[in-house]
Amino acid sequence: MSLEPRSRDAGEGDPDLEAVRAAQIDRAAFAILYRRYLERVYGYCFYLLGDHHDAEDVTERTFLAALSAIDRFRDTGSTFRAWLFRIAHNQLVNALRARGRRGTTPLDGVPEPAGGDDPARALDRADEARTVRRALAMLSEERRQVLVLRFVDGLSAREIGEVLERSPGAVRVLQHRALRDLERLLA
Amino acid sequence: MSQVPSTADRVDRAIGHVLNGAAPRVAAARAGLPSNDHGLMGMAATLHAALPMPPVGSRFEARLGARLAGLSTATRDPVGWALRHPGRLIVTGAVGSAFGVGVTAYAVWRTSRRAAAGPAHRLLHR
Numbered sequence: 001m002s003l004e005p006r007s008r009d010a011g012e013g014d015p016d017l018e019a020v021r022a023a024q025i026d027r028a029a030f031a032i033l034y035r036r037y038l039e040r041v042y043g044y045c046f047y048l049l050g051d052h053h054d055a056e057d058v059t060e061r062t063f064l065a066a067l068s069a070i071d072r073f074r075d076t077g078s079t080f081r082a083w084l085f086r087i088a089h090n091q092l093v094n095a096l097r098a099r100g101r102r103g104t105t106p107l108d109g110v111p112e113p114a115g116g117d118d119p120a121r122a123l124d125r126a127d128e129a130r131t132v133r134r135a136l137a138m139l140s141e142e143r144r145q146v147l148v149l150r151f152v153d154g155l156s157a158r159e160i161g162e163v164l165e166r167s168p169g170a171v172r173v174l175q176h177r178a179l180r181d182l183e184r185l186l187a
Numbered sequence: 188m189s190q191v192p193s194t195a196d197r198v199d200r201a202i203g204h205v206l207n208g209a210a211p212r213v214a215a216a217r218a219g220l221p222s223n224d225h226g227l228m229g230m231a232a233t234l235h236a237a238l239p240m241p242p243v244g245s246r247f248e249a250r251l252g253a254r255l256a257g258l259s260t261a262t263r264d265p266v267g268w269a270l271r272h273p274g275r276l277i278v279t280g281a282v283g284s285a286f287g288v289g290v291t292a293y294a295v296w297r298t299s300r301r302a303a304a305g306p307a308h309r310l311l312h313r
Contacts, residue, residue, distance in 0.1 A: 026259075030259060034251075047238060052241075055241075059243075060251050067255055133237055136237075147234065151231075169196075180227065
């Protein structure tokens with residue numbers, strides 16, 4: 001699946017606008033947006049819930065809600081992906097509330113980073129990645145969300161602000177603090 | 188007047204460089220990060236590597252895709268369309284009513300004209 005550049009900023013214009021307009025005329029065109037964002041919405045849900053089944057459930061709800069509300073999306077400065085992740089965020093909050101506990105830990109089935117030809121190096125990298133994910137799970141929900149939306153989904157601070165209802169400046173501060181927390185946890 | 192970017196702004200910019208593949212040191216230098224925050228970019232690169240896109244189950248992808256396609260087709264039915272667009276439904280109803288009134292008025296006018304013409308008129312049509 002081809003992805004847009006992972007750190008595209010909203011200021012560059014909404015690359016999904018054409019597909020959104022097509023979907024507003026004929027809902028069958030929503031398939032383009034589904035294919036474009038399935039992996040990213042799923043990644044967001046997975047890293048915050050820590051479980052494949054729960055992530056699938058929230059991803060499904062997100063796309064069903066997005067399809068039924070696509071007529072209401074307006075190009076008013078916010079990007080489609082910020083709008084879509086806002087829906088995902090709301091579904092995620094509901095899922096976390098329903099579970100009555102913080103989503104985290106297991107995270108099985110994550111592809112480990114490649115270590116080149118050296119198996120020992122690959123093993124080290126995989127260990128390091130697991131340690132980092134465990135540390136990430138120890139952060140507050142809001143800081144975790146900021147890091148996942150930025151590092152996994154490539155949203156800009158402005159878009160993350162729209163998802164979490166925060167100003168871009170507040171998101172940047174949260175991101176800085178979250179990285180500092182991670183650094184401290186892994187020291 | 189241009190504002191001096193805060194450390195958080197610079198960190199954000201440097202993260203952007205890391206996400207686009209720049210080495211941590213290069214990213215930190217390019218974003219003008221203070222030296223005590225250079226280590227953060229190493230952390231950012233490690234985090235980026237530790238969070239690859241998790242694979243989506245192919246069965247799940249196909250099932251949800253089919254469900255969305257089914258809903259897209261279902262929304263093409265006229266009742267669903269009418270319920271989603273009440274404004275258009277009113278216009279359609281008004282046009283339909285006007286057409287009905289027109290046809291009825293024409294029929295009444297035609298009948299009354301025939302009645303006024305009397306039996307001779309009716310004979311002409313036999």
